[in-house]
Amino acid sequence: MALDWLIGANLPQFWKNYLAHFEKEEKQEVHKRYVVFDMETTGLNWREDVILSIGAIGINDNAIEIKDFFEIFIRQEKFNPQSIAFSGVFKDEEEKYVEAEAMIQFLNFIKDATLVSHNINLDIEMINLALKRLELGRLKNSFMDTNALYQRWQHHVEDTQVSLDEVCDALKINKSDRLTASGNAYTTALVFLKLKAKLGF
Amino acid sequence: MKNPVAENVANFLKYFPPFSSLTFSELLSIANQSKIIYLEKNQTLFKGGEDTHKDFYVVKSGAVGLSLTSDAEETLVDKCDEGDILGLRPFFAKNHYLMTAKAREESIICAIPIAAFEPLVTGNSEVLKFLLQSFASHTRNPYDKEHSGKLISENMIFAEHTTDIQYFQPIAYTKNPITANLDDVVMYIAKTMSNSAIGSVIIQRDKLPIGIITDRDLRSKIATGLFPIDVTADKIMTTPVITVPENISVAEAQMLMLKHNVGHLCVTKDGTEKSFITGIISEHDVVAAQSNTPGVLLKQTRRASEGKELKVVREKLSELIQNSIDKNIPVYHITNIVSEINVAITRRAIELAVQEMGTPPPARFVWINIGSQGRKEQLLLTDQDNALIFEDVDSNEYEMVKSYFLVLADKVVHTLKYVGYEMSPDDVMANNPRWCKSVTDWIKQYNTWINTPAERGVELSTLFFDLDFVYGIPEIEQVITETIIKNMDHNKKFFAYLAADTLKNPAPLGFFRQFLVENDGEHKDSFDIKSRALEPLGDAARVLALSHNLVDFTGTYQRYKKLAEIEPENEELFNNCADAFNVLMRFRTEEGLINNSDGKYLNLKDLSKSDKLKLKHCFQPINEIHDLIKNRFSLTYIN
Numbered sequence: 001m002a003l004d005w006l007i008g009a010n011l012p013q014f015w016k017n018y019l020a021h022f023e024k025e026e027k028q029e030v031h032k033r034y035v036v037f038d039m040e041t042t043g044l045n046w047r048e049d050v051i052l053s054i055g056a057i058g059i060n061d062n063a064i065e066i067k068d069f070f071e072i073f074i075r076q077e078k079f080n081p082q083s084i085a086f087s088g089v090f091k092d093e094e095e096k097y098v099e100a101e102a103m104i105q106f107l108n109f110i111k112d113a114t115l116v117s118h119n120i121n122l123d124i125e126m127i128n129l130a131l132k133r134l135e136l137g138r139l140k141n142s143f144m145d146t147n148a149l150y151q152r153w154q155h156h157v158e159d160t161q162v163s164l165d166e167v168c169d170a171l172k173i174n175k176s177d178r179l180t181a182s183g184n185a186y187t188t189a190l191v192f193l194k195l196k197a198k199l200g201f
Numbered sequence: 202m203k204n205p206v207a208e209n210v211a212n213f214l215k216y217f218p219p220f221s222s223l224t225f226s227e228l229l230s231i232a233n234q235s236k237i238i239y240l241e242k243n244q245t246l247f248k249g250g251e252d253t254h255k256d257f258y259v260v261k262s263g264a265v266g267l268s269l270t271s272d273a274e275e276t277l278v279d280k281c282d283e284g285d286i287l288g289l290r291p292f293f294a295k296n297h298y299l300m301t302a303k304a305r306e307e308s309i310i311c312a313i314p315i316a317a318f319e320p321l322v323t324g325n326s327e328v329l330k331f332l333l334q335s336f337a338s339h340t341r342n343p344y345d346k347e348h349s350g351k352l353i354s355e356n357m358i359f360a361e362h363t364t365d366i367q368y369f370q371p372i373a374y375t376k377n378p379i380t381a382n383l384d385d386v387v388m389y390i391a392k393t394m395s396n397s398a399i400g401s402v403i404i405q406r407d408k409l410p411i412g413i414i415t416d417r418d419l420r421s422k423i424a425t426g427l428f429p430i431d432v433t434a435d436k437i438m439t440t441p442v443i444t445v446p447e448n449i450s451v452a453e454a455q456m457l458m459l460k461h462n463v464g465h466l467c468v469t470k471d472g473t474e475k476s477f478i479t480g481i482i483s484e485h486d487v488v489a490a491q492s493n494t495p496g497v498l499l500k501q502t503r504r505a506s507e508g509k510e511l512k513v514v515r516e517k518l519s520e521l522i523q524n525s526i527d528k529n530i531p532v533y534h535i536t537n538i539v540s541e542i543n544v545a546i547t548r549r550a551i552e553l554a555v556q557e558m559g560t561p562p563p564a565r566f567v568w569i570n571i572g573s574q575g576r577k578e579q580l581l582l583t584d585q586d587n588a589l590i591f592e593d594v595d596s597n598e599y600e601m602v603k604s605y606f607l608v609l610a611d612k613v614v615h616t617l618k619y620v621g622y623e624m625s626p627d628d629v630m631a632n633n634p635r636w637c638k639s640v641t642d643w644i645k646q647y648n649t650w651i652n653t654p655a656e657r658g659v660e661l662s663t664l665f666f667d668l669d670f671v672y673g674i675p676e677i678e679q680v681i682t683e684t685i686i687k688n689m690d691h692n693k694k695f696f697a698y699l700a701a702d703t704l705k706n707p708a709p710l711g712f713f714r715q716f717l718v719e720n721d722g723e724h725k726d727s728f729d730i731k732s733r734a735l736e737p738l739g740d741a742a743r744v745l746a747l748s749h750n751l752v753d754f755t756g757t758y759q760r761y762k763k764l765a766e767i768e769p770e771n772e773e774l775f776n777n778c779a780d781a782f783n784v785l786m787r788f789r790t791e792e793g794l795i796n797n798s799d800g801k802y803l804n805l806k807d808l809s810k811s812d813k814l815k816l817k818h819c820f821q822p823i824n825e826i827h828d829l830i831k832n833r834f835s836l837t838y839i840n
Binding site (some may be wrong): 064179180182198 | 238
């Protein structure tokens, strides 16, 4: 019923919990938490492709909290050998979850943190689409794009797409961890810390 | 859930002691509780005086400098590179940091909670040993004995170059001293004292100190007839006795003696008179503890009446250098102290020679040190390089005056050789007629050097542009300095020559970033740190400083520091050069102390990997400064 939807009566508990984080009083910005994440997907088309894995790590007080870590691998409905070749992900030893479970865990992890990723728009759209498949609303979190931050630091006027690799080179960040979503998340977190310091926010 | 980021950190830590002695699962648990932080260049990690943090730090990449601030002047004490640990002070002291840690370049730091590490310290004897050893030896990595920096350098007690280095070290004293009871007869106590050649006896009851009988008590109370010689100890003892805890410093001991006007302190278990006696500190212990402090050495030098005594001072000075290096006193301060004493020794040698001559000098003169002595960069026993300038005299007296000074100089040079300073291999010493002449002759000499540096038979010796006044009438040296400035000013040919001379030294690294070692001879496969690293830095500093007319600064370090002030656009490079120079000096000194040599050649096999890396770090500024010189002075001019 329409009314049920309005009052949120039939919404799942995890979603209510998630939304509750945003209803709190204006919190002091002192202990603002950022979650830097990265996803591996079957491709770059946000309508067609699906998420294979998510890696995420938290930043508090300008420090990467190693234990504030999240990683999940998602079982694919359709097995597509091409996507394996594309992403290089083939981790049978990892426990895989269905997409719904992965989303629940992801929302539980991010809470109301500011999300950070490189070229974040694609990631956000794919998550929103996954949430839509669960008949839920869109992500409420505010988010920041390390690509955009990098452009701002470089004083680029137009929007240019620079790959994470290139940003790492420019910022002299070691790229050797960039093999998995979680490794990417960690590398992006270093990029974010550097840019945050340089831009002074 | 598996945490690859934590695994990554654990994999990094496992290569560095003390983490290398932990199991992987222990490392993983540490890593899991750690944080990664990023420091901008010049960002402060912690500040001296600040309350200690909950974490200690491991440098993951970049470099963090540790510095001390005294009298508003910041002194860089150490640089921590990849894998180095800093901020361990909270392990040992719960109060505040002694040093300031500041990023020298963009750095990524792993912050490990002390609470997470502590259980592993107590549970693992290897880790505990590492921490205790580094605490005791003030070395960063006690396993890396020969060329260690310091693990917990923030703990180091810093001695300003004017204060005595050993002054703040624990004093050595007599343990388990001779004691007597209250009812012992004074005569027997005096006999015991006399037999054991000691100046005091502590009077005890149940091993607790009640009083003390010293020579002074015997003198003032027995010898004066105030008390008969067969009274019991309690009648004449001085009470209460001043008690101190174990491990007090020389400074404290001396202060307490002055404060209470006593010559003896009784050491007890907890420092009060209510605990057991464990030792006695006498005035003699205080004096002995300071025997090779700079102040005492200077005093001994001034009082020396023959070469033999100067030789003793010079030997003690070597110990002082070794101690200072072990205690990680900044090289800059060590060189200051050492050259001060070197100069004092030379001065005394000259005074003694003048006395020996029997007649006063027929003219006023100055004795100058040149080369590395002139730059005050001698830590080890290196060569003598000196010269003598006497004021102009009538031409008919000239030969007589000159021969007087040649004889005088010969005496000085030989005394110095006896003391331990090797003769200059090129005979650049004041007893050589070429380098012992009148002001006018010296001015002529400098004019030829500066105006026709490349001509045959001139052979400009750059040594002579690093001169330091040692003895005599400073005004005479002043005349020479003025001549140099006047002639040098914008003299393209001269600077082009100096610059070319600077670039002639072989590069430290080959094309593949490997060390260039000697190919043959006695030092085959050793690295010549003197001519490949220290001299290039020194030469570059000289030509740049002279081109700015900076003749009053002869030390390489000071020259770079001054240059950094004058040319703000090159400030970073010059500061890097200054730091590199100090690091290289320390390498050379340590090598020299170990092998009892002048430290010119480093045996690369004896260097740890991190030391090699540190060395290579120092070479970057050499390349950059060479480029700067190539661009600045037109080198084609003389070729």
